Amino acid sequence: MTTLVIGAGLIGSQVARILVERGEKPVLMDSAAQPAAIGQIVDLAKVTLIVGDVLRPLSIVDVLRSHSIARIAHTAANPLLTLGAQKDPYAAINLNIMGTVNVLEAARVTGLKRVVVSSSSVLNHYLDGGEDGGNFGKEEAFPRPTTFYSATKQAVESLGLNYAKWCGIEFAGLRYGAVFGPWSGAGGGGPSNIIREAMRSALAGKEATVPPGVMEWVYSKDAARGTVLALDTKDLGSGVFNITMGAMTTPNEMAAAIQAVVPGAKVKFEAPAGTGVSLSNRDSHADLSRAKRHLGFEPQFRLQDAVKDLGEWMRRYMG
Numbered sequence: 674m675t676t677l678v679i680g681a682g683l684i685g686s687q688v689a690r691i692l693v694e695r696g697e698k699p700v701l702m703d704s705a706a707q708p709a710a711i712g713q714i715v716d717l718a719k720v721t722l723i724v725g726d727v728l729r730p731l732s733i734v735d736v737l738r739s740h741s742i743a744r745i746a747h748t749a750a751n752p753l754l755t756l757g758a759q760k761d762p763y764a765a766i767n768l769n770i771m772g773t774v775n776v777l778e779a780a781r782v783t784g785l786k787r788v789v790v791s792s793s794s795v796l797n798h799y800l801d802g803g804e805d806g807g808n809f810g811k812e813e814a815f816p817r818p819t820t821f822y823s824a825t826k827q828a829v830e831s832l833g834l835n836y837a838k839w840c841g842i843e844f845a846g847l848r849y850g851a852v853f854g855p856w857s858g859a860g861g862g863g864p865s866n867i868i869r870e871a872m873r874s875a876l877a878g879k880e881a882t883v884p885p886g887v888m889e890w891v892y893s894k895d896a897a898r899g900t901v902l903a904l905d906t907k908d909l910g911s912g913v914f915n916i917t918m919g920a921m922t923t924p925n926e927m928a929a930a931i932q933a934v935v936p937g938a939k940v941k942f943e944a945p946a947g948t949g950v951s952l953s954n955r956d957s958h959a960d961l962s963r964a965k966r967h968l969g970f971e972p973q974f975r976l977q978d979a980v981k982d983l984g985e986w987m988r989r990y991m992g
């Protein structure tokens with residue numbers, strides 16, 4: 674059974690690592706793959722790394738056929754996620770929505786059953802409205818996404834669930850929390866890069882900057898494990914699943930976690946330049962009970978373990 678992992682970045686490379694560790698040879702497809710960074714996460718000799726673009730639907734069909742793909746984990750998204758989509762909405766909308774539709778269509782026409790797609794916990798956090806409290810007859814029954822990026826993720830979830838309902842595809846939309854973890858390449862979201870830079874600064878004896886707001890994180894290895902569970906689970910019961918640490922992290926807690934790895938590290942709380950979007954307007958964390966019940970997912974990395982693991986990885990690979 675060959676798995677196609679689309680998007681070989683922060684999360685996709687970890688998905689490939691898990692599959693390789695259990696003896697599979699996944700196909701990793703990316704339009705701008707960064708082999709040096711991917712090779713620090715997964716042995717490149719044990720994956721098939723190909724150049725491919727989700728905005729070219731026929732080429733996805735070709736990949737599915739030529740590599741006998743049985744299931745897909747689709748993790749590609751616009752550069753810099755929320756921040757990137759605020760700067761270039763059209764490109765993000767096109768890539769996130771049409772790119773995912775192309776993957777789902779390719780699955781539909783080739784009869785491939787399971788597609789796991791990356792959504793985001795921004796749909797738990799970047800919301801406003803819903804004044805009509807779920808009353809279907811009124812216009813503002815439900816809260817709406819407040820950024821372009823979260824609007825694309827909401828569309829992707831709804832479209833995937835309709836492909837499941839009408840086209841026989843088993844679909845999982847995974848709402849990852851803000852992800853951080855080992856990765857030396859470009860990409861990832863604003864928060865992913867903030868924590869990596871904070872850790873890099875702390876390790877170099879410089880002052881680290883941590884976002885001033887409360888955040889809901891997940892370690893990239895857990896995000897990937899949740900993804901593989903969604904690929905594997907026998908009775909998926911297509912749906913949307915929260916994949917987070919299951920806790921909100923305050924700036925002080927993040928600072929303490931960094932200082933536990935780098936004793937004496939100086940940490941300041943500041944929105945990094947260019948953030949421009951408030952981090953969240955809610956302070957309650959995602960409910961993981963559905964992910965636990967259907968996928969058997971529970972985070973293995975709580976904050977301190979995650980920051981420690983990242984610190985060890987950065988000492989080894991990023992000097």
Ligand SMILES: NC(=O)c1ccc[n+]([C@@H]2O[C@H](COP(=O)([O-])OP(=O)(O)OC[C@H]3O[C@@H](n4cnc5c(N)ncnc54)[C@H](O)[C@@H]3O)[C@@H](O)[C@H]2O)c1
Pocket residue numbers: 679680681682683684685702703704705706725726727728747748749750751752753754768772791792793794848849850851852853859860861862864865
């Ligand atoms: N990083 C986070 O904090 C976070 C949080 C929640 C959800 N997510 C979601 O998880 C998924 C993976 O995020 P990530 O942090 O690994 O991102 P990433 O930027 O590290 O990786 C995404 C990869 O997709 C590739 N890609 C971009 N356009 C493509 C195209 N047209 N065709 C093929 N590949 C293309 C990029 O080259 C990149 O390698 C995304 O869908 C993202 O929206 C991320």
